[in-house]
Amino acid sequence: MTNTPYPLDKADLLQAYRTMRTIREFEERLHIDFAKGDIPGFVHLYAGEEACATGIMMHLNDNDRIASTHRGHGHCIAKGVDVHEMMAEIYGRSTGACRGKGGSMHIADLSKGMMGANGILGAGAPLICGAALAAKFRGDGGVGITFVGDGASNQGTFLESMNLAAVWNLPVIFVVENNGYAESTAMEWAVSCDSYIDRATGFGLPGVTVDGTDFFAVYEAAGEIVKRAREGGGPALLECNMVRFYGHFEGDAQTYRAKGEVENLRANRDCIKLLAQRLTETGTVAPAELEAIDREVNALIEDAVRCAKAAPPPVAADLLKDVYVAY
Amino acid sequence: MAPAIGIIANPVSARDIRRVVANAANLQIADRANIVLRVLAALRACGITDVLMMPEHGGIGRHVARGLSRAAAHGEAPYPAIHPLPMPVTGTVADTHRAADEMRRAGVAAIVVLGGDGTHRAVVAHCGAVPVAGISTGTNNAFPEHREPTITGLATGLAVTGQVPADIAFAANKRIDVLLNGRVEEIALVDVALVTERYVGARALWKPESFRELFVTFADPEVIGMSAIAGLLEPVTREESGGLMVRLGTPASGMTVLRAPIAPGLMASVGVADWRRMPAGVPFVPEVKAGSIALDGEREIAFSAQDRVSLTLRDDAFRTVNVGGCMQYAAQNRLLTGAPAPVTAEP
Numbered sequence: 001m002t003n004t005p006y007p008l009d010k011a012d013l014l015q016a017y018r019t020m021r022t023i024r025e026f027e028e029r030l031h032i033d034f035a036k037g038d039i040p041g042f043v044h045l046y047a048g049e050e051a052c053a054t055g056i057m058m059h060l061n062d063n064d065r066i067a068s069t070h071r072g073h074g075h076c077i078a079k080g081v082d083v084h085e086m087m088a089e090i091y092g093r094s095t096g097a098c099r100g101k102g103g104s105m106h107i108a109d110l111s112k113g114m115m116g117a118n119g120i121l122g123a124g125a126p127l128i129c130g131a132a133l134a135a136k137f138r139g140d141g142g143v144g145i146t147f148v149g150d151g152a153s154n155q156g157t158f159l160e161s162m163n164l165a166a167v168w169n170l171p172v173i174f175v176v177e178n179n180g181y182a183e184s185t186a187m188e189w190a191v192s193c194d195s196y197i198d199r200a201t202g203f204g205l206p207g208v209t210v211d212g213t214d215f216f217a218v219y220e221a222a223g224e225i226v227k228r229a230r231e232g233g234g235p236a237l238l239e240c241n242m243v244r245f246y247g248h249f250e251g252d253a254q255t256y257r258a259k260g261e262v263e264n265l266r267a268n269r270d271c272i273k274l275l276a277q278r279l280t281e282t283g284t285v286a287p288a289e290l291e292a293i294d295r296e297v298n299a300l301i302e303d304a305v306r307c308a309k310a311a312p313p314p315v316a317a318d319l320l321k322d323v324y325v326a327y
Numbered sequence: 328m329a330p331a332i333g334i335i336a337n338p339v340s341a342r343d344i345r346r347v348v349a350n351a352a353n354l355q356i357a358d359r360a361n362i363v364l365r366v367l368a369a370l371r372a373c374g375i376t377d378v379l380m381m382p383e384h385g386g387i388g389r390h391v392a393r394g395l396s397r398a399a400a401h402g403e404a405p406y407p408a409i410h411p412l413p414m415p416v417t418g419t420v421a422d423t424h425r426a427a428d429e430m431r432r433a434g435v436a437a438i439v440v441l442g443g444d445g446t447h448r449a450v451v452a453h454c455g456a457v458p459v460a461g462i463s464t465g466t467n468n469a470f471p472e473h474r475e476p477t478i479t480g481l482a483t484g485l486a487v488t489g490q491v492p493a494d495i496a497f498a499a500n501k502r503i504d505v506l507l508n509g510r511v512e513e514i515a516l517v518d519v520a521l522v523t524e525r526y527v528g529a530r531a532l533w534k535p536e537s538f539r540e541l542f543v544t545f546a547d548p549e550v551i552g553m554s555a556i557a558g559l560l561e562p563v564t565r566e567e568s569g570g571l572m573v574r575l576g577t578p579a580s581g582m583t584v585l586r587a588p589i590a591p592g593l594m595a596s597v598g599v600a601d602w603r604r605m606p607a608g609v610p611f612v613p614e615v616k617a618g619s620i621a622l623d624g625e626r627e628i629a630f631s632a633q634d635r636v637s638l639t640l641r642d643d644a645f646r647t648v649n650v651g652g653c654m655q656y657a658a659q660n661r662l663l664t665g666a667p668a669p670v671t672a673e674p
Contacts, residue, residue, distance in 0.1 A: 007524075187384070
């Protein structure tokens with residue numbers, strides 16, 4: 001039993017809201033700063049998809065591993081990676097999570113179980129199988145979660161990893177973040193078999209589809225799937241149908257979108273608005289409590305940007321440091 | 328000229344959490360398309376030449392088109408012509424609503440539905456007097472009967488072409504209207520459950536400790552899901568007037584503890600306070616003041632103490648194809664038996 005009408009206590013609900021708001025504010029700020037030319041490299045924003053990362057990651061601990069994608073900021077924040085270190089990394093500063101040498105698509109923090117964003121589509125899947133195999137040998141109940149988009153789900157690595165996870169009965173959860181577009185290609189043009197669930201079924205994995213804009217839908221389904229994996233039930237696939245508010249990458253002209261599509265999504269399928277509405281309608285939290293979190297988050301992001309800009313870039317002498325792991 | 332038939336095949340039914348919490352089945356897209364082809368073959372055998380189909384992006388239509396083009400390449404004509412409805416695809420239940428509307432307006436003689444209880448509910452909400460022929464491709468499926476789809480197609484063809492008299496071919500069905508603040512918000516074909524969860528979440532019902540009240544149009548001990556709870560207490564047939572209402576709770580002293588199959592492969596102990604008949608046409612106000620309303624096994628509407636909820640069961644609310652009746656009539660009247668070949672006299 002919880003102290004709310006929801007499956008989480010009030011403190012956890014406020015934490016979920018804080019996480020989602022932090023992701024959103026982080027991404028909105030990058031959208032602005034990238035356009036100004038302040039940020040090197042590429043960024044792919046997670047705005048609109050916050051309920052997915054948050055609803056899943058609330059079931060994990062630092063011992064659980066995740067392998068992320070090129071659109072990894074939300075996964076990092078929800079997994080507990082320090083926002084200041086993330087911002088510094090994206091700004092290419094030596095105080096960054098990877099000493100400023102990785103950038104947006106290579107943020108990692110093993111202390112938090114975050115094995116890395118990944119610039120190669122579908123490359124997280126085999127990595128997480130390795131982490132899950134280690135957890136299985138250790139017998140510590142750890143699970144591994146890998147994320148792919150609807151495009152990367154066509155990669156051989158992803159399909160081979162589902163096979164491997166099934167053969168070795170690994171505690172892996174394959175999360176398909178289906179935002180409807182593989183870069184600019186709609187799913188029905190690019191995904192044969194037509195259903196990710198059918199693909200999972202082909203490898204003997206159960207598959208579940210949820211509304212990825214509904215925090216409680218993701219939280220509830222992910223809870224059951226993670227529990228199953230921890231108990232030795234093996235791998236599974238979770239498809240979250242969600243929306244992205246920005247282009248595939250910053251600078252994407254998005255000519256493939258219908259006119260007014262994003263405005264409609266922001267008005268009707270904004271997962272943060274929907275969560276806030278539910279929590280306040282039932283009197284579980286007061287609007288003022290959420291507004292206070294908004295102010296704290298804004299200040300946090302502002303400070304992260306200020307610190308990142310003030311930090312020095314990595315020096316040439318450090319170029320080959322942190323590249324290889326010593327055993 | 329033979330009447331047209333509509334087909335609504337939902338590509339996204341049977342995808343919810345019950346695959347993890349209860350080992351429920353997943354019917355793959357290719358199999359759903361094969362079901363459509365089986366239905367089409369049966370319809371054609373009854374003389375149906377035209378079928379309107381709901382467009383979708385889930386792949387069923389594409390697989391069906393492959394089957395049709397293969398048949399055409401062989402010079403065969405085992406299928407009616409398919410006419411996809413000219414409508415945008417949203418990938419939501421709105422597609423089913425719109426397709427049922429359009430099919431009704433186009434004057435189809437029946438709509439064949441592939442889906443679970445939820446898909447059938449969506450069709451019934453918009454098809455008016457057009458009879459529905461249900462094929463189970465969902466999870467719980469208390470409403471559509473489990474049967475080989477070829478037979479459903481055959482019965483539908485025989486029914487709409489008048490080969491089976493209408494009083495046998497079609498059956499009346501009950502439904503429950505769910506009113507929220509005085510307005511019909513939704514309908515249920517089988518059951519309405521009031522549960523304590525205040526969120527829709529993953530939709531399915533699998534935590535019996537949250538069950539509080541249950542209203543069913545029929546109570547069949549042979550089905551699974553919420554209707555099974557009522558069915559194991561006091562069976563009520565689809566044909567008789569009215570349904571059953573059951574008060575539920577966490578098993579406590581004075582309560583009957585019922586073990587019921589609330590999902591495929593999921594037996595649960597449910598506390599039953601009492602139960603009684605639910606007459607048709609009488610509005611019932613649930614005792615639960617806040618929670619969510621589950622329709623045919625899925626949480627759909629969250630409500631609070633400020634909302635006024637009432638439930639009314641309606642007899643004779645919509646029609647279905649009486650598959651069993653059609654096939655019995657077909658056998659008794661030799662509808663599928665051709666004229667015997669002439670006997671040649673021995674030389």
